[in-house]
Amino acid sequence: MNTTHMRIPSNRVRDIERYxxxxxxxxxxxxxxxxxxxxxxxxxxxxxxxxxLLHRDDTINQSDLLRFHWAAEDLKQYRPIQHIIxxxxxxGLRINxxxxxxxxxxxxxxxxxxxxxxxxxxxxxxxxxxxxxxCIAIALKHHLPQAAVTAVDLSPSALAVAQDNSRLNNTDxxxxxxxxLNPLQLASLNxxxxxxxxxxxxVMERERADMQPxxxxxxxxxxxxxxxxxxxxxxxxxxxxxxxxxxxxxxxVVEINQALAPQTAQLFQDKGFNAVIHNDFRSxxxxxxxxxxxx
Numbered sequence: 121m122n123t124t125h126m127r128i129p130s131n132r133v134r135d136i137e138r139y140x141x142x143x144x145x146x147x148x149x150x151x152x153x154x155x156x157x158x159x160x161x162x163x164x165x166x167x168x169x170x171x172x173l174l175h176r177d178d179t180i181n182q183s184d185l186l187r188f189h190w191a192a193e194d195l196k197q198y199r200p201i202q203h204i205i206x207x208x209x210x211x212g213l214r215i216n217x218x219x220x221x222x223x224x225x226x227x228x229x230x231x232x233x234x235x236x237x238x239x240x241x242x243x244x245x246x247x248x249x250x251x252x253x254x255c256i257a258i259a260l261k262h263h264l265p266q267a268a269v270t271a272v273d274l275s276p277s278a279l280a281v282a283q284d285n286s287r288l289n290n291t292d293x294x295x296x297x298x299x300x301l302n303p304l305q306l307a308s309l310n311x312x313x314x315x316x317x318x319x320x321x322x323v324m325e326r327e328r329a330d331m332q333p334x335x336x337x338x339x340x341x342x343x344x345x346x347x348x349x350x351x352x353x354x355x356x357x358x359x360x361x362x363x364x365x366x367x368x369x370x371x372x373v374v375e376i377n378q379a380l381a382p383q384t385a386q387l388f389q390d391k392g393f394n395a396v397i398h399n400d401f402r403s404x405x406x407x408x409x410x411x412x413x414x415x
């Protein structure tokens with residue numbers, strides 16, 4: 121593949137698309153490249169896909185052409201398209217992202233969507249632990265406006281992103297900077313919650329070798345990795361807290377490492393929960409729902 125900084129040879133729309141397909145075909149599937157082009161035209165020029173397809177013989181100005189050039193160079197370095205355009209979609213909402221937060225994954229969106237589709241699902245109080253971009257808390261508050269939602273993260277920079285996203289989506293959420301591995305800090309959350317939900321760090325250090333560079337090089341490592349010697353440390357803290365702060369009829373939901381699904385479920389069982397493992401749309405174990413066991 122050509123790795124030199126070749127300029128896009130033409131400012132005609134179809135030639136920009138052709139350039140992306142030619143320059144990046146060794147790095148990304150063709151269908152994904154088409155999607156990248158659509159996303160960039162929407163982000164840079166405000167064109168939707170229909171407008172793009174109807175105006176492929178149009179030309180753009182040199183300033184915009186340069187933006188497409190540098191976007192292509194970023195993609196050659198595996199910079200995520202969401203970082204290039206500055207946002208992603210999550211449950212129909214715009215969520216801004218940067219290297220301080222994880223880019224929301226489709227698997228996480230699926231968990232929230234399934235929760236919202238549960239019959240008679242109307243929690244009055246929700247706690248989101250390790251909120252990151254705030255995507256989970258914001259989506260739940262948007263669709264459940266009567267719920268009181270609290271969202272927690274250790275990182276002040278992540279919380280800044282989450283707060284901006286909350287304002288962007290007109291959601292009233294109580295954000296707290298807390299270390300959930302610190303029992304004293306976590307104890308300051310002295311409410312009882314109908315729903316406790318979390319997508320905590322769960323990738324083992326030894327799994328780094330199997331990760332794609334767009335994740336490994338751009339997502340914040342503190343939001344991803346746990347030590348091989350204690351990969352369930354966040355789940356242990358969540359279970360300990362939820363055992364005393366989950367409403368007796370409440371629900372606990374955690375995203376999990378598929379390689380550790382049985383061990384994670386057993387951890388919650390040992391802490392007094394009935395735990396159920398759920399598969400995602402790829403048929404991989406992806407999250408656990410748990411309720412407190414009845415005496």
